Each structure stands twice: as C-alpha cells, then as structure tokens.
Amino acid sequence: MTADPRRLRPSSPTLHDVARTAGVSLATASRVLNGSERKVAESFRERVERAASELGYTANLSAQATARGTSAVIALLVADIADPYFGLIASGVARGADEHGLIVTIAITERDLTREARILRALRGQRPRGVILAASRTGDSEAATVSELAGFRALGARTVTFGPGGERSVTIGNRDGAEQLGREMASLGYRRAIGLGAAEGVRTSDDRLGGFSAGFQAGGGEILRIHRGGFEHESGAEMMAAALAEGVEPGTLVFALSDVVAIGAMTAIRDGGRTVGEDIAVCGFDDVPVSRDVTPQLTTVRVPLSDLGYQAFRAAVDGEWTQSEAPLEVLVRASTPPRKEAP
Amino acid sequence: MTADPRRLRPSSPTLHDVARTAGVSLATASRVLNGSERKVAESFRERVERAASELGYTANLSAQATARGTSAVIALLVADIADPYFGLIASGVARGADEHGLIVTIAITERDLTREARILRALRGQRPRGVILAASRTGDSEAATVSELAGFRALGARTVTFGPGGERSVTIGNRDGAEQLGREMASLGYRRAIGLGAAEGVRTSDDRLGGFSAGFQAGGGEILRIHRGGFEHESGAEMMAAALAEGVEPGTLVFALSDVVAIGAMTAIRDGGRTVGEDIAVCGFDDVPVSRDVTPQLTTVRVPLSDLGYQAFRAAVDGEWTQSEAPLEVLVRASTPPRKEAP
C-alpha cells in the first residue's frame, strides 16, 4: 500500500473522482454539478449529487475558467479602500457580485497614475469579465489608463469607470449637485466663499468647484479664491491652514470638493483657534457617514455611493444597461447656519 | 479567407502564439516568460520577449493555476467593507498582496454567520493560497466556520483569522489595552462607568469590556451596567439612547467596545440634549481616523489596523511567521476630560 503520489500536495476531489464514485461519466457529472442546460435522468442526478456531497466536492474555478474561456471575476480598482468614499462604492460592487455569484478582486491605486496603469496591466492576467475603475478621478483619464482599458475591451471584458473613460461610465451629477449647493448657500445669506479643490484638470474637482461657483454666483455670492491640494483628509487640513494664513473673515463659507477634505478643513479651523459655523462655515460633497458624526454636522450633497457601486457592477455584467441617474440631494446641516443678510 | 473561428469570442494571444512567432517551442517560451529556474540561451530569451511584447501577451492566470495546481489568490472575508475598521485591515492586506504579486478577492459577511459559512464554502472554488477571516468576531467561532476553515487547510490553503479560529491568528491585545484604558480613566478621576458591548460570548466584546472593568475597578471605579447591542454605529446610538432613558448622572463615563459604536453613542448623547465631555464622558477602542474628527475628539486605544492587515497577509503566505505583538497605546483626548476627585 504505497501513498498516492497525487496526495503529496494536498488536493481536493475532482470531478473525475465524483464521476467514478457515482459510476457515471465525466460529462454527466459535469452536467449535473455545474449548471448545464442539458437534462440528466433523475436517478443519475441523485447519484452524482450524493457522491459530490460525500466527497465534499467543490468545482475548481480556475479549471472552469480555462475550459469555458471565461472567468467569473470582476476586478475592482480603487484609490484607497480605507477611504469611506471608496469603501461605500466597494460595498455596492460586492453586493452585486454576491447576488450574481461572481468574485470580486480588489486592487489599490494609491492615486498614483503609474501604479494604476501597472495594476491594470497585471489585471489582464485574470481575464476578468469586467473591470470597474473608481480611482483616477483624473478627468479624461491618462493616456496609459485609456490604452490599458482598451486592452481589456479587446479581451472581451467590459470596462466601467466612475466618470468618463470606460466603455460604460457611472456618472455623478457633480456639476449640478454642486450648483444646487452653491445656490442654496447663497440663499442662506453667504456672500463670500473659498474653494478647496484638487489640481486643475482633475475632472471631479473641476466639476464640483465649477458647479458650486456657478450656483453661488448666480445667487449673488463671490468666490474669493481657490486653494489646491488633493483628495485626502490631510490635504484638506493643509489647504485650510494655508487659507487661514492668508486671512479668512468671519462669515466666510468654505466649500471643499469632498466631505473628507471638508472634515480635514474643519480640523484645521479648530487648530487655528477659529470655530466652524457662525465664524467659518464649511460644506462638502458626498455625504459619507462621517459627515453626520462631526460637530457641527456637515452640510453636503448626498451621493448614493453604495448604490452607484452596485450600478457599476450591473454595468459590468448586464448586456443592456443604462444608468438611472442618481438622485442628488443637498443636505443643509449645522456647519452652514443661516446668515442674516450681509450689510 | 474565412474568419478564424477562435476569433468568434474575443481572445488574447496565447503562449502558443508567442512561441510560434518567436520560432521556439512552447516549453521555451514558458520558461522565459513565466519565471522558471531553468536557463534559456540569451538569444532565445530575447526573441521570446520581443514576440511577447509585440503581441501584447499576458499569461492567463487561470490556466497557470490549473497547470501549476496552485493559485495566486488570497481570499479576504470581512464583515463590512464600508466600516473603517475593516477598510483599514483590507488596505493592509492589499498592500501585502501587491508587494508579492498576489491577487486579493474580497467578500462580505454582513456579520451573518450563515452567510459567512456559505461564502467560505463558495470560496473553496478559488483554491486560494490563503484565507483571511476578519469578520465573525464571534469568539471561538461558530462550528460551521470552524469546519469550513478546516476544509481549507485540507486544500492546502493557510487560514488566518483575527482572533482565534484559524491556523494562524492575528491577535489584538484587547484585554490589556482596555485594562490600561480603564486604569487611565480611573486615574483621571472617573468613578462610575457604563459599558456598551455586543452580546455576551462575542470574544472581542468580552475581552474589551472585561479588560476595561478590571482596570477601572482596580483604579477605584465601578461599572454601573452594561448595555448590549452590536458593532454598528447605529447600535451605539441605540444603546446610548437606552442608557439615557434609564438615567445617566453627569460625570459618568461611557466605554464603548469600539470607536464606531462610541461615535454612535456620542450622537445619541447630543440628541438627548446632553453634552459629551464634562457631562457625559465617552471613550472607545481602535482609533479609527474618525475618532480624531469628532468633537470632542475621542479618547481611545490605538490599534494599528492597517499593519495588522499586513501581518495577516504575511501570516497567510510566509512559511515561518510569528506575530510581532501589536503595540497598543491609550490616547486620552477631549472626550474624557480630567475630573476633579469625586467627593
């Protein structure tokens, strides 16, 4: 009784094993176990199923993928999974994948375009069914990203991006939402605002800042200046510190391109010995959960991030898909108290 | 000139294609492109590499996995990816995977043990190199989870859990950290505390609550009562609302089993018309980033979550691995102002 050499490396029962112990052919076993349309007699089906469960058989997805020529994976690429913005999106994607029995792989770009392209390239090895890119936020994407994305399409994978770039894209009404917010802030009595944005050319930032300006000015407000930084909490604090250094009059409103940045700014305001609200008002965009936890609560524009993640998933797998425009909603909270009309 | 039937479904260049255009055998092409130890003459190597890049070849990971009998994936299972606690862990895991050229797949348990077992079962299909479970927090795990985990080990996958259960486990000094916190709170002058925990039997909760009690009592404090709920923000708010309904004297300290829960409690305190700090003090555990954004800033115990995620990854792939005990640190902030000794 010599050891079976196959057992040298731990392995699991194969379809072959199941077929043999059930006394049927490989094909039959495959048909009953792995969802084929074809019919199998009830008696056979039973025997196969019993054998499979006795042996604890689980189909090897890699083998299935090579045989079928198509995988069951959706690749998700985000800038930073610890950022609530992306965490919410990821949760929506994961929910969709779970419902459809697909696997989601995740990779982090760290907001580095070079990394993004490199990762995208490596991802091809997975031959994913779809790729969801929620990362660059870099407007009409970098050339490298675009070309990698095209490569995926050639592979038969659907590419979905947040913002333009992919075959299908999930869009957020950044401009409209921000415009509405700007208008609302003006009607609250604010007349002077400072913007906190990313570098010029970054689509999301440009849209939000542009929309806000339009709305705010339409309501009689004026944008004093715009500080530039990034999407991180830290960056918000830095931009705000710089703003304070230049001087910020009481009654000024600060609009940050995202809640995370706005919250960073709130910290800086406090560290600068000022207070958020009557003194310096702050508003953001996204309505990530934290925005309700800070004091005062943050005025913002609600973006259904998790739903959008789910939509992105659908876009990646459903033949006919059209985005149902996400309903944006301005949420006025305590960080922007109404202001009696300036003199 | 008929169409190549292979082109019916979009496909990509195969190793075969590369070999043919380079004028070498499949074996040689494989050796140069996919890291074999074996030597290949420089001239051949060049030709193959050129052919590969000309054709834009990328190895099919599924095929590689079936052929090699081992995959390049690490499966990560978390309760809720939108929760900063898990987001941070995930980021650490992702960082490790990126460094080692591995793929991480992610799945969400939604804190549902049944789902957890079901997902774990489905995950076997991936034949992952390792499984990281950061989800149940349910003490000495459910039987179903344990048995699924055992199944993985039989497959040759390493199982890593946060807390006991897996082959290897990443532990957080919950008890010690909380004890230190309790002691510190007592030394600040607090004498009465209310605990906010999960159901009894949930390991993380028991450890943190138990540790805190021990430290607090050792310092002369008294635990008035413990409210039970879950790990969600919402749950924190509910527990605190219940606590307030029963009556909470000014000067009382609330210890929540996690920052997320503590922050939910802070909301409830405010909604109840009370204030956090001098009136009702609050402290948590984890030091997720939000804890510094709330006002007053939250006193807590710092847990290097992202590092732990990285460690979990290492545990899943490194032959010899031993956890380097995570340094815990009590961070006293404004949510627990020093209290003049009670009369």
Place this chain on the structure above:
DNA sequence: TTGAAAGCGCTAACAC
C-alpha cells in the same frame, strides 16, 4: 539547453 508530449480539472461538441 531545447522540444515533444503528457498532464492540470473542467467543458462542450459529437456520436451513440
């Protein structure tokens, strides 16, 4: 060193 060929576990014609 290089190449031919036998797998890896599974699917899908195709024939019975």
Place this chain on the structure above:
DNA sequence: GTGTTAGCGCTTTCAA
C-alpha cells in the same frame, strides 16, 4: 439521455 473525446492555456517531466 449518456458517454467519448478533443480541447482550454499553461507547466513540467523526460528524452534528445
């Protein structure tokens, strides 16, 4: 309805 068999794309003996 069932089984045979030729793949899927890649790795890895084993000769040459």
